[in-house]
Amino acid sequence: MSEINNDTDFRDALESLDDVNQRQVAALFVEHVLPLSSDKRLERVVKIAADVDAASEEVAGALKTAHAATFESHARCGAEGHWSDQAGYFVARAAVAATTPVENSRAGGPAWQAAMSARMAYTSMLIENAPDQSAHTECEWQYQSLSDYLKA
Amino acid sequence: MTEIELLSWARGPGLQIATIIFVAGVVIRIFEILVLGRKANLAEAKGSEMSSGLRTIVTRTIPDRTTFRRSSVTIVSGYVFHIGLFVTCFLSAPHILFLKDIIGFGWPSLPTPVIDAFAVVTIIALVATLVNRLTNKVMRYLTNFEDLLTWFLTFLPVVTGYIAFHRIGFTAPSLLAIHILSVELLLIVFPFTKLMHAFTLFIARWYNGAISGYKGVAS
Amino acid sequence: MSASIEKGINALKRQVDSTVAAFFSSCVHCGLCAEACLFYTETGDPKRTPINKTEPLRRVWKSEFTLVGRVGKMLGLTKKVDDKFLEEWQELVYDSCTLCGRCSMVCPVGNDIAMMIRKTREGMAAAGQAPAGLIGATTRAVTIGSPMGVKWPALKAQIKHVEEDTGLKVPVDVADVEYMLLLSSMEIMNFPEFIEAVAKIFNKAGVTWTISSEAFEATNSGIQIGVSDIAAELVQRIVDVADKLRVKTVISPECGHAYTAIRWDGPNLVGKAFNFKVRHILEVLDDLRKDGRLKMASKETQKLTYHDPCQISRRGGVIDEPRNLIDMISDNFVEMPDPGKMNWCCGAGGGVSANERADEIRLKVFERKKAQIDAVKPDAIVSACSNCRIHLEDGLEEYNMDIPLLSLTETLAEHLADD
Numbered sequence: 001m002s003e004i005n006n007d008t009d010f011r012d013a014l015e016s017l018d019d020v021n022q023r024q025v026a027a028l029f030v031e032h033v034l035p036l037s038s039d040k041r042l043e044r045v046v047k048i049a050a051d052v053d054a055a056s057e058e059v060a061g062a063l064k065t066a067h068a069a070t071f072e073s074h075a076r077c078g079a080e081g082h083w084s085d086q087a088g089y090f091v092a093r094a095a096v097a098a099t100t101p102v103e104n105s106r107a108g109g110p111a112w113q114a115a116m117s118a119r120m121a122y123t124s125m126l127i128e129n130a131p132d133q134s135a136h137t138e139c140e141w142q143y144q145s146l147s148d149y150l151k152a
Numbered sequence: 153m154t155e156i157e158l159l160s161w162a163r164g165p166g167l168q169i170a171t172i173i174f175v176a177g178v179v180i181r182i183f184e185i186l187v188l189g190r191k192a193n194l195a196e197a198k199g200s201e202m203s204s205g206l207r208t209i210v211t212r213t214i215p216d217r218t219t220f221r222r223s224s225v226t227i228v229s230g231y232v233f234h235i236g237l238f239v240t241c242f243l244s245a246p247h248i249l250f251l252k253d254i255i256g257f258g259w260p261s262l263p264t265p266v267i268d269a270f271a272v273v274t275i276i277a278l279v280a281t282l283v284n285r286l287t288n289k290v291m292r293y294l295t296n297f298e299d300l301l302t303w304f305l306t307f308l309p310v311v312t313g314y315i316a317f318h319r320i321g322f323t324a325p326s327l328l329a330i331h332i333l334s335v336e337l338l339l340i341v342f343p344f345t346k347l348m349h350a351f352t353l354f355i356a357r358w359y360n361g362a363i364s365g366y367k368g369v370a371s
Numbered sequence: 372m373s374a375s376i377e378k379g380i381n382a383l384k385r386q387v388d389s390t391v392a393a394f395f396s397s398c399v400h401c402g403l404c405a406e407a408c409l410f411y412t413e414t415g416d417p418k419r420t421p422i423n424k425t426e427p428l429r430r431v432w433k434s435e436f437t438l439v440g441r442v443g444k445m446l447g448l449t450k451k452v453d454d455k456f457l458e459e460w461q462e463l464v465y466d467s468c469t470l471c472g473r474c475s476m477v478c479p480v481g482n483d484i485a486m487m488i489r490k491t492r493e494g495m496a497a498a499g500q501a502p503a504g505l506i507g508a509t510t511r512a513v514t515i516g517s518p519m520g521v522k523w524p525a526l527k528a529q530i531k532h533v534e535e536d537t538g539l540k541v542p543v544d545v546a547d548v549e550y551m552l553l554l555s556s557m558e559i560m561n562f563p564e565f566i567e568a569v570a571k572i573f574n575k576a577g578v579t580w581t582i583s584s585e586a587f588e589a590t591n592s593g594i595q596i597g598v599s600d601i602a603a604e605l606v607q608r609i610v611d612v613a614d615k616l617r618v619k620t621v622i623s624p625e626c627g628h629a630y631t632a633i634r635w636d637g638p639n640l641v642g643k644a645f646n647f648k649v650r651h652i653l654e655v656l657d658d659l660r661k662d663g664r665l666k667m668a669s670k671e672t673q674k675l676t677y678h679d680p681c682q683i684s685r686r687g688g689v690i691d692e693p694r695n696l697i698d699m700i701s702d703n704f705v706e707m708p709d710p711g712k713m714n715w716c717c718g719a720g721g722g723v724s725a726n727e728r729a730d731e732i733r734l735k736v737f738e739r740k741k742a743q744i745d746a747v748k749p750d751a752i753v754s755a756c757s758n759c760r761i762h763l764e765d766g767l768e769e770y771n772m773d774i775p776l777l778s779l780t781e782t783l784a785e786h787l788a789d790d
Contacts, residue, residue: 007536071768075560077758078508078592078725081519086560104775107785116536120563123532127525136535184437185392194638196648198688212481215403218709219477222406230401230479290402293417299400344439346399349480355393357481363390364475367635368688369712371476 004143013146014111019102021149023049023059026098026114028145030091033121033138036084037091039069049098059099066095083128090121115142155325162332170336177343178351185355197366204365205358211370212357226288229280236274240267240310246317271314278307302345308334376454379498383431383452386490394487395432397480398422404474404484409715409739410467414732421474424463425487427452427494457500464488464495465502466729470628471681471716485686492597501596504726509592509601516608518592518725519556523584526554529563530582539570544616545581550655551618551647552582553589553609553633555626557757565625565757568784572656575787576664580622586612589624591632595722603640606633613647620648622655625778627682627720627756634687651683652780653755657692660699667699668788673750674703675777678740678763679714680756693755693779700786707743715739719762737766744774751775753782 004010017025027049034042048054048062069092075081097105097113106113122138153161193201215227241247245261252258261267282303285291312334316327342348349356364371405411405420417423433440434449443449472485495501508518515522530541542548550573558565573580586608593602613621623630632640634649650658659665677693684690690711697704709715718736723729740763744752752774754760760776767774 007538067768071765074761075519075557076724077557077719077761078504078518078590078595078722079727080507080511081521081556081560083525083560089561119532119536123528127528134531139535180438181396185389185396188387188389188392188436190388190390191639194642194644195635196638196645208481212479215477215479216713218713219403219407222412223401223403226401226403227479285400288402289415290405290411290417290420291400294400294402294420294423296400346397349397349399352393352396353480355389356397359390359393360475360478360481360483363483363486367686369685369690371712 004147007139010115010143010146011108011112013150014115015109017109017111020052022102022109022111023098024052025146025149026094026111028149029111029114029118029142030094030098032141032145033087033091033094033118036121036125037069037073037088039073039088039092041065042069042091042095045069045095045099049095056101059101063096063099066092066099070096083124087121087124087128090117090124093117094121118142155323155329159325159329159332162329162336166333166336170339174339174342178348181343181348182351182355185352190359193366195366198368199365201362201366204370205360205362208361208364208371209354209357212360225280225284226291229277229284233274233277233281236270236277237306237310239270240274240313243267268314268317271310274310275307275314278303278310282307298345301341302347305334305338305341306347309338374497374499376452376457376498379427379457379494379500380431380452382497383428383491383494384435386428386493387432387436390483391428391432391487391490392436394480394482394484395425395429398478398482399480401479403477403479404482407473407477408468409471409473409718409736410732413736413738418463419467421468421484421488422478422482424460424468425484425491427457427460427464428487428491431494454498454500457495457498461495461500461502462728464491465505465722466726466732469681469716469718469721469723470686471720472686473681473713473716476685476713489594489597493599494597496597502722502726502728504728505592505596505722508722508725509596509598512588512590512592512605513601516586517556517559517588518590519560521556521559521588523587526559526582526587527584529559529566533563533567533570537567537570539574541566541570542579542581544584545579546616547618548579548581548616549619550578550580550622551613551616551620552580552622552624552652553629554582554587554624555590555629555757556588557590557626557761558624561761562625562757562778562781564781565778568778568781569652571784571787572659572665572780575666576659578659578664581616581618583612583616589626589629589633591629591636592722592725594628594632594636595725599640602632602636603642606637606640609633610637610641610645613645618647620650620655621645623649623651625652625755625757625760625780627680627687627758630687630689631682651687651689651692651755653683653689653692653696656780656783657695660695665699665783666788667783667786669700669786671701671751671782671786672703674705674748675701675751675753676705676707676744676747676749677710677779678707678717678752678754678759679711680754680759681714681716681720683755684714685712693753696779696783697753700782705747705749708746709743715743717759717762717766719758720756724758724762733762734766734769737762737769740766741770741772744772749774751777753777753779755779 073089094117312331316331474484512518
């Protein structure tokens with residue numbers, strides 16, 4: 001049973017982590033939804049993000065790759081949108097969040113942003129395949145993962 | 153025909169014919185535009201059409217900085233010859249006398265050396281616009297027979313007027329006849345060409361200002 | 372929709388009114404419009420001169436609506452408008468123009484050239500000369516309700532995600548509220564955070580609002596392809612629902628052409644004034660700011676600049692509002708050169724980004740925007756149109772420029788005061 005079971009506590013816990021730990025936790029979240037993306041480059045990005053000893057240039061390089069992945073996967077204005085492809089787009093966005101330095105990150109920090117995008121990826125997959133199912137299971141998995149990480 | 157007969161014809165029947173065609177032509181062209189009308193705008197207005205339209209008639213005269221930088225030759229040569237045309241047409245003594253005969257009143261003229269200078273500058277500016285038209289990539293692409301014809305018909309009166317005034321080449325009556333005939337040619341062709349912009353630009357600019365002003369944008 | 376050259380010519384005839392006649396009568400071939408158009412300035416190709424794009428319309432005006440032209444037609448002197456000619460012009464009218472309207476601002480005789488290009492598209496579409504990508508988008512818009520095929524269940528799932536994230540309720544199909552929010556497919560698919568941002572801001576401001584499950588799509592492909600009948604049908608769907616729910620104001624989201632379509636073209640397309648107001652989300656937020664219902668708790672510290680989406684600023688009239696709002700969250704704001712109503716287009720609007728054939732030129736003309744950005748060297752760019760945003764990101768990535776694009780609405784929500 002996870003001690004963290006709501007978004008307020010979840011976000012607070014994430015924001016209190018130091019930079020490297022945020023990156024690692026973010027990598028965890030991205031890795032969980034990696035199967036929803038067909039972009040093989042993201043595997044390497046996640047590996048780098050998860051690596052405690054990764055040099056800042058390596059992380060910067062991974063960020064660039066993740067960015068490129070988002071541009072290649074987003075839905076084009078006016079083109080027919082496929083939600084399964086959008087899942088890949090959000091996985092890429094989660095990877096971007098994971099490799100963004102804390103000072104440049106959007107509100108909530110890299111780990112929170114990665115968590116949000118990962119949930120979006122899961123939601124997108126559900127829209128295509130199981131529209132009535134809730135994406136809450138992904139949330140719960142994220143809460144549990146964070147709890148386990150903090151204990152370790 | 154003797155040169156005196158030619159001059160008489162140019163001043164008399166020639167002028168009458170040219171004026172009738174000019175006035176009728178301009179009226180028809182403007183009527184052709186306005187009779188089409190435009191649909192009322194049913195969207196909620198953010199600004200006033202009338203005042204915006206009137207404002208644009210004035211403000212469109214001034215190009216914005218970036219546009220000026222990118223097209224300075226076109227803009228400067230254009231303005232110079234337009235101003236020059238205005239001055240030589242309406243502020244030279246012989247022209248004012250001519251108009252006074254028709255409309256009943258005149259106004260002060262500028263001294264001859266000044267008019268001369270304006271005429272020369274106008275000629276140079278007109279030549280510059282032609283060179284620009286033939287060398288500028290965009291203008292060359294857009295230019296058609298009508299552009300060249302109207303240039304020529306605008307150029308001719310300025311040059312023939314200058315020559316006539318200074319009695320270069322032929323005798324005075326011939327030169328004057330040629331000058332007046334060149335103006336009549338311009339008047340006859342005017343309504344059928346883009347020269348109509350002299351009148352229609354007021355309508356076009358008003359529409360532009362009105363359309364934008366309705367949306368709250370000063371154009 | 373069956374097409375033919377006769378239908379095309381008739382469509383063009385229907386487009387001629389006194390404004391078109393005044394404009395064509397006044398054009399003196401000065402070429403200034405070319406220097407205002409990024410499709411010319413970045414390619415150097417004179418056939419992309421804006422007034423040249425309107426040639427199909429001009430030929431019809433001349434030969435049908437002027438004495439000179441009609442006489443010329445009788446004498447067999449007119450230039451023809453046939454399939455071959457229109458096919459040649461397709462690339463100029465659709466791939467090389469976003470209807471940004473910068474040309475209309477600089478023409479010395481006052482021509483609204485962008486408007487004439489929009490009218491020219493009516494003829495092109497009726498003659499079957501619209502690009503495949505746009506035809507696809509328009510078909511989807513009519514049959515599915517969204518040019519990208521976004522259906523209500525998908526939006527419902529996005530809304531559920533938003534509700535879980537924020538802990539707020541997103542009102543659906545609620546009647547008698549102040550605002551009904553429209554969304555563009557681009558936002559629903561690529562930037563669902565926009566919905567979150569609006570929910571947060573409206574909740575704090577105590578605004579009553581709703582999204583409609585029957586008519587949520589803001590994008591109007593009919594406007595982009597140039598088929599007024601389709602554009603009208605898409606608008607009517609929104610009108611029907613807005614009337615049914617008795618909303619006071621319909622909100623157009625962060626999408627450029629959506630605003631033009633519903634705010635300025637809408638009532639004229641359906642032939643009736645609306646019973647409700649139409650406002651852009653930025654106008655609504657600015658109103659909240661003026662009323663003191665929008666409070667910020669923090670500011671952005673990075674250096675910001677603003678990209679004016681053409682249909683919202685120059686063609687829409689929403690120029691001051693974004694700046695008032697940026698003022699609330701930034702002390703470090705710099706305008707680009709040529710700001711506000713003279714800002715340069717991003718290059719992707721008006722159907723260009725939906726047209727795969729135009730991909731190359733779209734990226735090429737981005738260099739104009741790049742020059743503006745290079746002059747300012749911002750840390751981030753703020754804008755208010757999802758299409759501009761995606762395209763600017765694409766362009767920046769292409770040129771290895773690491774500058775994030777921020778949505779103004781989302782940024783405001785991020786700094787929203789808690790109390």
